[in-house]
Amino acid sequence: MAQDSPLQKKPAKLLDQVREVMRLNHYAYRTEETYVQWIRRYILFHDKRHPKDMGRSEIEAFLTDLAVNQQVAASTQNQALNAILFLYHKVLGIEIAGINAVRANQPRNLPVVLTKAEALAIIQTIGGPHQLVVKLLYGSGLRLSEALRLRIKDLDLAQQQVIVRDGKGSKNRITMLPASVLTELQDHLVGVRRQHQQDLGRGFGSVYLPFALERKYLNANRDWIWQYVFPAGRIVKDPRSGEMRRHHLHESGIQKAVKQAVRQAGIAKKVGCHTFRHSFATHLLESGYDIRIIQELLGHKDVKTTMIYTHVLNRGGRGVRSPLDG
Structure with missing residues (x-):
């Protein structure tokens, strides 16, 4: 049985590709970990479908679930959106526009201040x-x-x-x-x-x-x-x-x-x-x-x-x- 040539590299896994692109773009390690986490959650939410086989409707469904069912803060939902858009734009080379998901409520609380x-x-x-x-x-x-x-x-x-x-x-x-x-x-x-x-x-x-x-x-x-x-x-x-x-x-x-x-x-x-x-x-x-x-x-x-x-x-x-x- 013929074996693969040692010169032939297997394509990197998707999340490894994300990490590599983020490091080339000088993202902080904490941001890298956060983005990878959100991308993983997005994939799992859609039963492990590959993101290249999904698009705007799947992104909107995921973001809407975060707002409606998980009731995350607006900043958290925006963070998830940024991670997913990074995946599509920077890693997969796919442009996604016109995202129209249910938005999380933006709190208008005043900051706590000490004397x-x-x-x-x-x-x-x-x-x-x-x-x-x-x-x-x-x-x-x-x-x-x-x-x-x-x-x-x-x-x-x-x-x-x-x-x-x-x-x-x-x-x-x-x-x-x-x-x-x-x-x-x-x-x-x-x-x-x-x-x-x-x-x-x-x-x-x-x-x-x-x-x-x-x-x-x-x-x-x-x-x-x-x-x-x-x-x-x-x-x-x-x-x-x-x-x-x-x-x-x-x-x-x-x-x-x-x-x-x-x-x-x-x-x-x-x-x-x-x-x-x-x-x-x-x-x-x-x-x-x-x-x-x-x-x-x-x-x-x-x-x-x-x-x-x-x-x-x-x-x-x-x-x-x-x-x-x-």
Whole structure:
């Protein structure tokens, strides 16, 4: 029986093709995992039919089921749509237009905002490097993912600035570095550098570099300036390259620390890591800063997104005297 030639490669499985195209387009690993999950769910929803044999009606049926039967949020439904459209456009080369599914309801809830005293009470309850991360969420207006992905070269201690690279929407921006964290941050970096030197001595010390920089600059992944500001506690295998590396702290660790601190501080609000970014923007607005400046610091594409914090300030009739008070 004739055997296949070793030079003949079997075509890659569909989900492997998705991963390959996403990596060629420099998508984040978390986005890759999310898109693959949604594509898998889409295929399973239609009894494992191949997407090339399906089209607009099947996409609409899947999205409608998410909205009607599973009652997902609008952002979740949009995420699923983006993943499926990526599959068709980028991987299969099929154009899909005119999607007309039942849309999930878009909530119009105002963001939860802490008072300054509440924010500081929570922060003081958190220990270790997790506390420093949360200080940057509140003091610099960073998203959690942005804080954890910071590299040494992104900190300008002299100018008291943080450079956020490849943020949401693949945008770069500059925000402030609070003066109150400078000494603590410098002490933290001394320990990070010592750990990096130890890793190098053990034959490790490399980090993931974005946009194929690792192939262009062969030894850059071991340079100090490319190391994470908040490195993980242990070295693990990179899921993409298979190389043993020290990644940054995982989001779940910060999220658990914040949840526990909120409980210990006795704050009766639904607080998450993003609450500190909301509080950053609202407190700047309260202090009289121009909304366009706040928009730039937050990295919002449209000032309408930033305007939501003006509604937070007006919540509860603030500025209006109640008739009960005479």
